[in-house]
Amino acid sequence: MNQAVLQLLMSLIGTFGFSLLFNVRGKKLLLASLGGMACWGLFLLLEKPVPGEPLRFFFCASFVAVYAEILARILKTPATTFLIPCMLPLIPGSALYNTMRYALNKQWSKCLSQALYTLSLSLSLALGIIAVLSVFGVMIQILNRIWYKKNQEKERTL
Numbered sequence: 001m002n003q004a005v006l007q008l009l010m011s012l013i014g015t016f017g018f019s020l021l022f023n024v025r026g027k028k029l030l031l032a033s034l035g036g037m038a039c040w041g042l043f044l045l046l047e048k049p050v051p052g053e054p055l056r057f058f059f060c061a062s063f064v065a066v067y068a069e070i071l072a073r074i075l076k077t078p079a080t081t082f083l084i085p086c087m088l089p090l091i092p093g094s095a096l097y098n099t100m101r102y103a104l105n106k107q108w109s110k111c112l113s114q115a116l117y118t119l120s121l122s123l124s125l126a127l128g129i130i131a132v133l134s135v136f137g138v139m140i141q142i143l144n145r146i147w148y149k150k151n152q153e154k155e156r157t158l
Contacts, residue, residue: 004044011040011089019085028081031071035086039064043090054124060090061128069136083129092121 015036016029024032039060046056068082095118102111 007044008037008041012037015085015088018088022081022085024081024085028071028075028077031075032082032085035064035067035071035082036089038067039086040089054120057090057092057121057124058128061087061125062132064090065129065132065136069132087125090125092118095121 012033016033019029019032019036042063043056043060046059050056050059064083064086065079067086068079071077071082072079095114099111099114099118102108102114
């Protein structure tokens with residue numbers, strides 16, 4: 001089986017299992033699982049055109065945040081229902097593991113370098129989410145003001 005197809009399948013299964021533990025049910029479970037797979041698929045697609053994993057993590061986190069916000073609005077559910085499970089494939093577990101391994105073996109220079117790398121991946125994830133949520137927040141405020149003004153004008157004409 002192709003390596004990318006296997007990775008996509010494993011991301012789907014992993015996200016599905018975590019979503020069950022996160023108590024996601026019904027069609028939300030399927031959508032969260034597909035979101036995790038799509039997130040990892042995007043990560044794989046960006047391997048060649050985007051240099052460096054932190055930047056790819058940022059783009060994938062941004063994609064997941066948009067996906068979660070859109071589904072949250074459509075299904076009238078909190079965005080975290082999709083955001084947390086869909087981010088699962090991006091957790092930098094191997095980087096964190098290597099950081100701890102170097103620390104336990106007292107290889108301090110490798111530990112520091114790996115810790116900074118792990119931190120850069122984690123910050124990329126956080127910044128991707130924050131950027132999208134900020135834009136969505138501003139958009140919602142603008143739309144609410146427009147809707148409020150239209151309703152005010154409609155009431156005045158009545």
